[in-house]
Amino acid sequence: MNILHIDSSILGDGSASRLLSRELVSRLTAANSSAKVKYLDLAVDALPHLSGGSLAQSDESGAARNSQAMSDFLGADVIVIGAPMYNFAIPSQLKAWIDRIVVKEKTFRYTQAGPEGLAKGKRVLVAVARGGVYAPGSPAEFAESYLKHVFGFIGISDVTFVRAEGLGLSPEHRAKSLNSALATIHEPIAAAA
Numbered sequence: 001m002n003i004l005h006i007d008s009s010i011l012g013d014g015s016a017s018r019l020l021s022r023e024l025v026s027r028l029t030a031a032n033s034s035a036k037v038k039y040l041d042l043a044v045d046a047l048p049h050l051s052g053g054s055l056a057q058s059d060e061s062g063a064a065r066n067s068q069a070m071s072d073f074l075g076a077d078v079i080v081i082g083a084p085m086y087n088f089a090i091p092s093q094l095k096a097w098i099d100r101i102v103v104k105e106k107t108f109r110y111t112q113a114g115p116e117g118l119a120k121g122k123r124v125l126v127a128v129a130r131g132g133v134y135a136p137g138s139p140a141e142f143a144e145s146y147l148k149h150v151f152g153f154i155g156i157s158d159v160t161f162v163r164a165e166g167l168g169l170s171p172e173h174r175a176k177s178l179n180s181a182l183a184t185i186h187e188p189i190a191a192a193a
Contacts, residue, residue, distance in 0.1 A: 001035040003028055004076035008042040008094040009084045009129070016164045016178055020127030021082030023185050024162065028078060028125075038072055042093035049092065050099040069100035073107075078123045085130035085143040098150055107154040117155020124151050124159045127181070131168030 005025045009015035029035045047065060048054060057063040073079070083090050101107055107119045126147055134141040144161050151159050164181040167174045 001028070001032045001078060002076045003035055003037045004040065004072055004079045005037055006040045006042060006079065006094070006097065007082040008091045008097075009082055010043045010091065010093075011084070012043075015082070015084065016129035016167055016174075016181075017082035017084045017127045019178070020129065020162055020164060020181055020185065021080050023182060024080045024125050024127060027185055028080070038076070040072065040097075042091070042097055046093045047096040047100060049096050066100050069097060070103065070106060073101045074119070076122065078125065081124065081126045081147075083126050083128050083143060083147065085128060085141075088140055089142040090146060102150060102154055115153060117153060120155040120157075122156050122158070124156055126159065126161045128161050128163045128165070129167060130163075130165045133166040133169075 003025060005021060007015070007018050007021055009017045011018070025037060029037065047069065048062065053059050054062050054066065057066065081094070083094060089095075101119075104110070105118075108115055108117050110116075124147075126144070128144060130143070144163075148159050148161075162181050162184050164174075164177045166177050
């Protein structure tokens with residue numbers, strides 16, 4: 001099993017999404033001792049935002065980074081993402097990575113019947129951390145809904161979210177929410193890979 005572990009929080013060691021994504025990877029590797037993990041920290045080694053030059057692949061080093069992002073993604077069986085919610089959405093660093101993997105004729109194509117995802121058979125586990133609490137289907141929640149849609153668009157239907165929310169409400173609520181998310185991780189969610 002090849003695991004691509006991605007963190008996108010700018011908070012470093014204080015990040016709840018990093019704690020949860022690290023625990024997800026730990027559970028996966030404990031369940032599969034031959035698993036190989038490739039780690040990508042988008043806050044430390046950020047991809048630039050998509051531009052005309054990066055899209056045209058006119059910059060040699062940018063083109064190489066784009067190619068590496070795609071290769072890492074296509075080579076992974078399981079993708080674990082630490083995704084905090086900033087201002088109702090995912091971090092821009094994570095969006096820049098997504099822009100490198102949602103590529104026509106590589107991860108999707110257009111057909112007579114409409115778009116078809118080409119990245120089938122992968123599993124995505126997303127550790128979401130957010131300061132507020134959002135009911136399912138909330139019109140103010142654009143992180144999970146976006147990630148579920150974009151991965152579905154490229155053919156990945158096995159997308160699981162582990163949530164720690166309300167982290168900004170109080171220290172007690174933060175501790176309770178993190179403990180609940182960690183308990184969820186220790187259920188069969190990660191071991192089922």
